[in-house]
Amino acid sequence: MPDDLTKTSGKNEPDYIWPNDDLQLIPDWVYTSQAIYERELERIFHGRTWNFVALEAEIPEPGSFKRSFVGPTPVVVARDLDGSVRVFENRCAHRGAEMCRPAAGKVKEFVCPYHQWTYDLAGNLIGVPFRRGLNKQGGMPADFRPEEHNLRQLGVTTRRGVVFASFCHDMESLEDYLGKDVLEDFDATFDGRKLKILGYYRNTVPSNWKMYHENLKDPYHATLLHAFLVNFGLMVAGNKCAMIVDPSGRHGTLASAKPEEKLQVDDYAKKQMRAFSDKMELADRRFLDYVKEFKSPWSVTMQTIWPNLIVQRELNTLGVRHIVPQGPNEFLMIWVMFGYGGDSDEMVRHRLRQGNLMGPSGFLGLEDNEALKFVQQGMARSLSDTSYVALGDREEGTAHHIITEGGIRSMYRHYRGVMGL
């Protein structure tokens, strides 16, 4: 390729100029550069965004807390005595220790184990041992004011039991942040029923965190990578489906409706989907049952909520996936699987059985993680330096078909604006 010969900088020392100013080309450095990652922390995770931090069901009572993250930054999510939710940096104001260590628990106050500086449930400093010294010697200076040394507190908002936090203190409402269409599918999952936590999965993926969003803004891969979806009729090219994008381009909902009857797949589509086989049958079809319990035309919605949340409603298996970036080349994913308070024992078991579809050992989930690893390795170890997202040509925004990468282009239009790229 002649272009490559004239380049003055390679992908390890890029000049951060978007190739051809074209959203069909994505430069590798957005996935691999430490400098870009640091700008993402400043402008995205620590900037004007609402970040998922917890489900309220995880912190049910005053004093309940959860150790969480905004971007890679450790925070504590705690329920205060008045029932409100507080989020503050997990870093002692004294020597900087990441002081809260258990994943979750219940306390009256937070005490740093190093020198026992003590904070209330909102992160306000309430105790400093030997503040007045000993025998009139030492101690904190006379002008020391504890209220000037509270833990850094984040803005907090909740909706239908989901807690978001922001380092930015003049954020728009969550409703305005999500936009009407994304909010509608969010509310279909969080429909007012009390949530019941079913458990956790945690995994790392050796991939850039944005790729996880892109994978769920890429309906094209669903019927190609995921043979399970295709062979068992959950999602086949030709299903009713949509890639819904909010007006800003950053959030999305990948939605599909499971056909009532086994879909008849025409010869063209069969030939395109190499994974398709008429012959595979399940020994236990309960994996695929769909109990209609939502006010939604969709049986599946995968919501990508910028920058760190996936809301999974895959038939009746429900979960939130919390993305915690660990540098440009890896992210941690924390899955909180849930049902609803009124679920029968059988409904809980149905959700657990269907849980086999998702997660780092899920029929679909493990394939995504493997594919994302392949992509990151491809970018890290090759000379070529762009990827090509031209499906659906230049269309952006919501699409009612799946052979498109418009959702990815929408995300990068937003991203480039925020990042100044």
Add this chain to the structure above:
Amino acid sequence: MPLDAHPSAPAPATVRDLRFAIEEFNFEYAAVLDAGKVADWPNFFTDDALYVVTGRENADANLPVGLVYCEGIGMLKDRALAIAKSMMFAPRYMQHQFSNVRILALEADGTIVARTNYVLYQTLVDEKTTIQQVGRYDDRFVRRDKRLLLRARRCVYDSLIIDTALIYPV
């Protein structure tokens, strides 16, 4: 719970025999999985078996979720089929090692309650060997036609953060 405190604690000689039998069972189980013969894996279970792989944080908090959650041999067969025929993942070898086999109880109907520690190594063909999981089996064995079979195997892993994906059965 220490063995002598359990109401249905068997006699020492019985414990020795049971432990030997369970070790033999686990060695065969590992031999099948480590050879990649995943289609034969469901043969170690009863038709109504429960097979769950879950993190220790879930087990400790009585949270029911499974990374893998199979109710009945049909679901085990489907998982085996998906691994063998349908799922996409990078090629790898797996190896199980077992230790600390303990017989916790021999119940009146012959069910053996046992616990075994495991280490599961993973070797991707182009990467160094890693420990994929350290954990324990919480097992319930029954005898069918003089063979031991698993009526329940809960694989409870300490290694809460899974590296990328857990493909093969534990």
